[in-house]
Amino acid sequence: xxxxxxWLAAFASAALGFALPVHAGPPVxxxxxxxxxxxxxxxxxxxxxxxxxxxxANAVTEPAESVSAGGADQYEVESPISPDVNYVVVxxxxxxxxxxxxxxxxxxSSYGGLSRPRWTKSAKASGGAIxxxxxxxxxxxxxxxxVKFTMK
Amino acid sequence: MTAIASNDNAQPIVGRPMSIKRSGQGGSAKENExxxxxxxxxxxxxxxxxxxxxxxxxxxxxxxxxxxSLGAHAIALRQQxxxxxxxxxxxxxxxxxxxxxxxxxxxxxxxxxxxVNGRGANPFSGMTRDQLALIxxxxxxxxxVNERRAAWSEAQAQQQVWKRAINAxxxxxxxxxxxxVDVISEVLSHLESLPAIEQAQYPAAYLNGLRARLGxxxxxxxxxxxxxLAELLMRWDDSKTDEVST
Numbered sequence: 001x002x003x004x005x006x007w008l009a010a011f012a013s014a015a016l017g018f019a020l021p022v023h024a025g026p027p028v029x030x031x032x033x034x035x036x037x038x039x040x041x042x043x044x045x046x047x048x049x050x051x052x053x054x055x056x057a058n059a060v061t062e063p064a065e066s067v068s069a070g071g072a073d074q075y076e077v078e079s080p081i082s083p084d085v086n087y088v089v090v091x092x093x094x095x096x097x098x099x100x101x102x103x104x105x106x107x108x109s110s111y112g113g114l115s116r117p118r119w120t121k122s123a124k125a126s127g128g129a130i131x132x133x134x135x136x137x138x139x140x141x142x143x144x145x146x147v148k149f150t151m152k
Numbered sequence: 153m154t155a156i157a158s159n160d161n162a163q164p165i166v167g168r169p170m171s172i173k174r175s176g177q178g179g180s181a182k183e184n185e186x187x188x189x190x191x192x193x194x195x196x197x198x199x200x201x202x203x204x205x206x207x208x209x210x211x212x213x214x215x216x217x218x219x220x221s222l223g224a225h226a227i228a229l230r231q232q233x234x235x236x237x238x239x240x241x242x243x244x245x246x247x248x249x250x251x252x253x254x255x256x257x258x259x260x261x262x263x264x265x266x267x268v269n270g271r272g273a274n275p276f277s278g279m280t281r282d283q284l285a286l287i288x289x290x291x292x293x294x295x296x297v298n299e300r301r302a303a304w305s306e307a308q309a310q311q312q313v314w315k316r317a318i319n320a321x322x323x324x325x326x327x328x329x330x331x332x333v334d335v336i337s338e339v340l341s342h343l344e345s346l347p348a349i350e351q352a353q354y355p356a357a358y359l360n361g362l363r364a365r366l367g368x369x370x371x372x373x374x375x376x377x378x379x380x381l382a383e384l385l386m387r388w389d390d391s392k393t394d395e396v397s398t
Contacts, residue, residue, distance in 0.1 A: 024365075027326055029319055038270045041239045057357040060322050060332055061315045061339060065353070066234040068305065070270070073312065076319045078332060080365075095236070142327050 025086035026143040027060065027078040028103060031136075035152035036069045036094055043067045043092040043151055051089040051102075054079075063090060084108070084115075092151055097129030101149040117143050199256045203294055207286040210294075223352035229289045230353070233301040245297040264302040275299075276306045284310075285347035307350070314342065336366050 034043045045065050047053045055077055056063060064073040079086040084107035091100045103121040110116045119138055123131035130152050137146040216222040232238065238245065246269065250261050263275040276284060276299075287295050287303035295303070322335040340362050343351060 024331065027323060027332065029323060039239075039242065041236060042234045044235070053357070056355060057361045059358060060336060060362075061319055062354060062358055064308065064311075066230070066308075068234075068308075071308075074316050074319055076322050078326075095239075139327065142330070144323055144326060 024078045024080050025083055026105060026139070026145065027076050028086055028088050028105065028144070029074065029076050029146040030063070030088055030090070030103075031072060031074045031146070031148045032063070032067060032090070032092065032101075033072045033148065033150045034067045034069050034094070035130075035150050037152075038069050040069045041095040042069070043094045046091045046093055046098075048091060049089065051087065052091055055088050055090055067092075088147070090149070092149075094129065094151060096127040097151070098126045099129050099131035099149070099151045100124045101131065101133050101147075103133065103135065103145075103147040105143060105145060107143060119145050121147055123149065199254050200260065203257075204283055204286050207290045207292075207294060210290060210292055211286060219352050219356075222349065223354075226289060226349045226353050229291055230304065232291060233288065233297060233304055238297070238301070245301075248296045248298065250296055251293070261296045261299055264296065264299040268298045268301050268305070274302050274306050274309075276303045279303075279306065281307055281310065281350070282347050285349055289349050318342070333366065336362050340366065 032043070034040075036043070043066070045063055045067075047056065058077050058079050060076040060078055061074075063075045067073050077086070077088045085105065087102065087104040089100070089102045091098065101121075101123050103119065105117065105119050107115050107117045117138075117140075119135055121133040121135050123133040125131040132150045134148045134150075135145060136148050139145065216225065246265050248261070248265075250257050252258060260275050263272060266272040267274045276287065284303045284307040288300050288307060290300070318335060318339060321338075322332050325335050326332050340359075343354065343359070343362075
């Protein structure tokens with residue numbers, strides 16, 4: 001998948017319509033860090049799955065397409081699905097290494113009608129990459145959260 | 153040669169300034185046209201001012217059928233300085249010497265190569281986004297590949313500073329009001345202020361999404377509805393997903 005994937009996504013969104021947040025879920029602040037050695041290839045943002053395309057489309061501030069070794073990128077995503085759901089799914093490639101990161105928020109009602117917010121995070125590595133995801137903060141009042149993804 | 157301009161209004165896509173200005177500053181008299189000011193790197197700037205002027209002329213001569221064409225071209229140019237090919241030919245890029253006998257010009261290329269290898273300051277630090285775009289997206293050979301990468305890097309750094317500030321404000325607005333509206337308006341204004349060659353690289357879906365949120369109009373198409381929550385959650389391998397809950 002190359003950067004041209006974004007253009008395909010753009011075309012698809014234009015052709016099919018675009019999701020709008022009537023009541024958006026809490027935003028997630030994402031920090032991606034390229035922890036590779038100096039002069040290692042840039043980490044390039046790719047999109048393969050629908051959720052990866054949607055993550056960019058739902059961004060308030062855009063994820064950088066390329067992050068240099070030692071660099072970091074911070075962006076914010078607010079999903080339009082509902083007030084009770086948000087997610088971010090991003091894929092980075094660094095040479096032959098690939099990381100797929102995800103973080104979700106679900107505010108599910110439990111028995112008795114109490115809401116139970118849950119935040120998840122995951123990191124899947126391939127090609128020898130080391131990928132880590134960590135939830136760095138959650139706001140119990142608004143349910144906004146922050147997540148850090150690292151790759152080397 | 154890279155020459156970039158829009159055919160929508162026949163305006164140059166990049167390259168308005170003919171003088172060296174540092175971002176957030178007016179630029180001193182010595183740094184402006186005709187002068188031989190000294191920049192952050194200690195180099196005189198008159199040669200760079202002339203090169204930027206020439207790059208602006210090249211950019212102004214280009215015409216692109218639409219935003220998509222410009223965007224695709226811009227991405228191809230960006231990949232020259234960020235993609236696999238750049239790193240595959242790193243030794244050649246590091247050894248590249250400008251076709252010039254101007255000591256300032258030669259010195260700048262050395263400083264740029266040092267910077268992209270993690271040593272020293274960026275020779276283009278503090279320049280405006282328009283000026284940085286003129287350098288980063290000019291593949292005429294007027295600038296070395298490492299100079300282009302250094303210029304791109306400075307633009308990224310400036311964008312990162314802006315994003316971190318706006319992210320904090322977006323979060324503050326959400327925490328106060330339960331929505332993000334004012335900040336999205338600022339995001340759009342900022343994106344529209346960028347050089348067109350940078351604007352064109354943003355996916356239409358992203359820009360349309362911002363505008364739609366601002367307009368408050370639901371234009372969701374049924375066939376493009378987001379994945380259901382169940383579908384979303386099923387896509388992840390539970391065994392590799394960590395959870396935080398209350």
